[in-house]
Amino acid sequence: MTAREVGLPAEVPAEGLPESVTIWEVGPRDGLQNEQAVVPVEVKLELIDRLAGAGLTTIEATSFVHPRWVPQLADAEALLAGLTRRDGVRYPVLVPNERGLDRALAAGVTHIAIFASATETFARRNLNRSLDEQFAMFEPVVGRAVAEGLDVRGYVSMCFGDPWEGRVDPSAVVDVGRRLLDMGCSQLSLGDTIGVATPGQVDALIDAFTAAGTPVSALAVHFHDTYGQALANTLAALRRGVSTVDSSAGGLGGCPYAESATGNLATEDLVWMLDGLGVSTGVDLDALATASAWLADTLGRPSPSRVVRALRG
Template sequence: MSTSAVSTPLKVGSAKLPSRVTVFEVGPRDGLQNEATPVPVEVKAEFVERLVDAGVRALELTSLVRPDRVPQLADAEELLRRLDLPEEVRTVVLTPNEKAVRRAVDAGVREIAVFASCTETFSRRNLGRSVDESLRMFEPVVEYARRNGLAVRGYFSMACGDPWEGAVPVEQAVAVARRLDDLGCTELSLGDTIGVGTPGQTVALIDAVVAAGIGMDRLAVHLHDTYGQALANASAAITRGVTVVDASAGGLGGCPFAGSSTGNLATEDLLWHLHGLGIETGIDLHALAGTSAWLAGHLGRPSPSRAAQAITQAMT
């Protein structure tokens, strides 16, 4: 059996599924933010460039946060200066406040993101503010960004569950999504931040958000794999009509302010699933797996992605 045969999925599609899905790569920000050992900025820049070379066309690059809060991202502006990406590549920078969005505009950023919580406890731990206070803090951020021609991605995190408050009612998550929509966010990403969601819960949330007046074409999902449900939840979301799925190369990531949050949905696992269904992504799965293996070498540990491990082994 040839290497290509064992590392490429058989395509069996369905007319009920979208023909194309955008994989929104969050590895450079959400994937690396929780790494205890500093990753050199030149490695981060090469990581981004390798992702783009593999065909990734939507990325979350970094966050303009206080260095004492997320030390791994203290080099955000240096990273942005080093990168010279094609215009067709969608790049996003997380900006938690008005000072950060002004820095983003000065740095030539094309799109920003804001990160809201659906629960009070996590909001206070992550942002030091209540849910309402954090959303009011985002008002001038979104307004400044839109006035300067930037699109705004709005995350509503802890949409499925919270490690301190337990299961999150659907209406509670939808209320935060609506507030972000009212602020002027151009895309909303439903975040299962601690990976407790199930396919039924994911579909119920999507249906409720759409029923609240937010179009399916403006909705994304951001799923963690704590209970091994990320790919199942992504599949349920895609079947329901979502065509933007967040993922992290090699399955890296986790929220530093939510201890039970483990890795993101692995990009390789998602690509194997999508390509097997005949859904186009524009990403070279083997090149992506090679990038994850390269980064794992710099981090000093193997990728947790099952697909990345299998493909890398088959290619050696």
């Protein structure tokens, strides 16, 4: 069954929302990094091409993290070498350190992302650095990347709750985010890494950033759906003016360093909601659902995305 056969969502525009939203697709990187069985590079390449064919214009392709830490992404060079790049599509990669940047530059990458923590405990567990020490690691990466003409995004993890430290104070997140922007990052992606946020927390965090002088245009959101709040939290962010939303095709993903982190917001579920609100994404929902259904079949299990299951059974 297709979206056209069941009927696309009724379009009822709401006031106070962006006219269009950029979807930052993280499926090939964040979505697959937790898979226990290694996914062949040929499958990853086909997934990326299918996603681009569905109209996604920002597709995070891979990460230059050390293979010992995330074996699933050990094929980063091979993947980028085999990538069929489409006009108008960005293929950013995650870069953890200067060695990762060296590899990214050698591969001809033009957009990178770094991954910071808003909490002390997660910084130590994920980066093996203290909260302050992480910036010493990022400064040369961002400085060199900007000097080379690369665009740099800053992920901030644990923005709402941390499994070891509990609720996270918005001021702590703002402090980390402002340091990344001052360093040279062009955008911050505010991550609900374990999926505990509610819309009121989203409002409070975005308000805290704007009160500190950060334009909403510099903010993106990245929600996990652990407690079923990802779409509600996204809508709250949109009402605050955020117009870049991270999501993962088929709802795949998690975080290998936080066991309570389940899947990302499914790109199909996001597109269904945005289509219904009259917010433009440029994404063909049928083609996207087909791509995710194909991936689910390849991985040998049902798609976590509600919309994929509804459209493809």
